[in-house]
Amino acid sequence: MMINWDDPLNISKENNKPIKTLKESYAKSDALNNSFSQSEQRGETITDKPVDNSVNNFSKTSENTSSDADNKTIQAVKNSSKKAPAINFNSDPIKASDKRVINGLADVNQLAPFKYPWAWEYFLNANKNHWTPLDINMAQDVHDYQHSLTDTEKHVYENVLAYLTTSDILAMRNIGLAVMEKMTAPELQIYQARQVYEEALHTWTYQHCIETIGLDQGEIYNRYRVVPEINAKIQLANRRLDSILRSDIDLTNRDELNNFVMAYSFFAGIFEGCWFYNGFTPIFSLQRRGLMKGTAEQLQYIMRDEVLHASFGIRVVKQIMLENEVTLDPKAIRDMWDESEAAEIGYAQYILKDPILGYTSQDHTEQFRFIANRRARQLGFEEPFPGAKNCTPWLDEQANMRKEKNFFETRVTEYQTGGALDWD
Numbered sequence: 001m002m003i004n005w006d007d008p009l010n011i012s013k014e015n016n017k018p019i020k021t022l023k024e025s026y027a028k029s030d031a032l033n034n035s036f037s038q039s040e041q042r043g044e045t046i047t048d049k050p051v052d053n054s055v056n057n058f059s060k061t062s063e064n065t066s067s068d069a070d071n072k073t074i075q076a077v078k079n080s081s082k083k084a085p086a087i088n089f090n091s092d093p094i095k096a097s098d099k100r101v102i103n104g105l106a107d108v109n110q111l112a113p114f115k116y117p118w119a120w121e122y123f124l125n126a127n128k129n130h131w132t133p134l135d136i137n138m139a140q141d142v143h144d145y146q147h148s149l150t151d152t153e154k155h156v157y158e159n160v161l162a163y164l165t166t167s168d169i170l171a172m173r174n175i176g177l178a179v180m181e182k183m184t185a186p187e188l189q190i191y192q193a194r195q196v197y198e199e200a201l202h203t204w205t206y207q208h209c210i211e212t213i214g215l216d217q218g219e220i221y222n223r224y225r226v227v228p229e230i231n232a233k234i235q236l237a238n239r240r241l242d243s244i245l246r247s248d249i250d251l252t253n254r255d256e257l258n259n260f261v262m263a264y265s266f267f268a269g270i271f272e273g274c275w276f277y278n279g280f281t282p283i284f285s286l287q288r289r290g291l292m293k294g295t296a297e298q299l300q301y302i303m304r305d306e307v308l309h310a311s312f313g314i315r316v317v318k319q320i321m322l323e324n325e326v327t328l329d330p331k332a333i334r335d336m337w338d339e340s341e342a343a344e345i346g347y348a349q350y351i352l353k354d355p356i357l358g359y360t361s362q363d364h365t366e367q368f369r370f371i372a373n374r375r376a377r378q379l380g381f382e383e384p385f386p387g388a389k390n391c392t393p394w395l396d397e398q399a400n401m402r403k404e405k406n407f408f409e410t411r412v413t414e415y416q417t418g419g420a421l422d423w424d
């Protein structure tokens, strides 16, 4: 069926159903005009509505405004015969050197000149990596789930999906609501806008897997609330997110800035860089045995996005630290690794209560430590788990797979120009 892109839900068709009685006609008009006529009767126009600060919580411009100030502004607009006051733009070209990652004063609506050309490169590269979950054949997965997986393997599969679905929404909210608005260089925000889209795409992917396999959606989505080991990881991330998702945050305050840097380090280095990176591994271990290959291929695409998210975030964190001479408390960093490790151990022991062929909870946690060391080096921190072993060396191959045909017996997984990219 052809889609009407101007009205994809056929709303106009719905609204154009013939109206049979006068009463029905009045009811319909009233519903359509309800809010407008009510405000008309009060002598208001749309511009007279007080600003709803709950909606604008994340807008910098709302941070220092009160409803009194809003009302004065509205009155000023009314007094000038409904013309908006002229904005005094400085017409001098902006200089790249004026830009800052945070707390910058350069015009955020002007992309070039770039101060952070690497951020623009990330955006261009991210756009070379596009797929939708509908591109990947899931038919064999349905058969595998119903006829080949053991109960232990089903437990792993379902709980990995349950963790990932909740996590990716959290990742989207973090970058889109808490991080992006604090950036004061548009080239950074543009990549992060792409990242927000990708996190939404990942959620669509999990939903597609859940739907296709025929799992109980409500039950899967609710698992993070009822399984303490999944909940512990989500709560850890939620605590970091809540601490920076506030309209009154002031990054010129050193404590607030340090907290923001710690939160971004956590999300880029651990949440995306370790927990996501390592989080797909149980499914990849099934894939290596020829099981759930459609799901695994979906996760390979996601994994590549996550590698970019992690490395971009780490780069931003380091730039903030450099520009603002931030020194983090070593104990706070140590605590971050320790609580992340504890949460990951609990999670691994739950999803892999019983080992599956070729993969155990010890493998999972050791791999977490090994990847954590890598992220720490990238962040410029000390290795938190010296000597951790790379016990699943094939994991990096999963992330870096480019054009290898029949690798792990899956079909060719190839981004449009993914072969040109360094994924780690």
Ligand SMILES: [Fe+2]
Residues within 6 Å of the ligand: 168, 171, 198, 199, 202, 302, 306
């Ligand atoms: Fe994601």
Ligand SMILES: [Fe+2]
Residues within 6 Å of the ligand: 171, 199, 272, 305, 306, 309
């Ligand atoms: Fe991500």
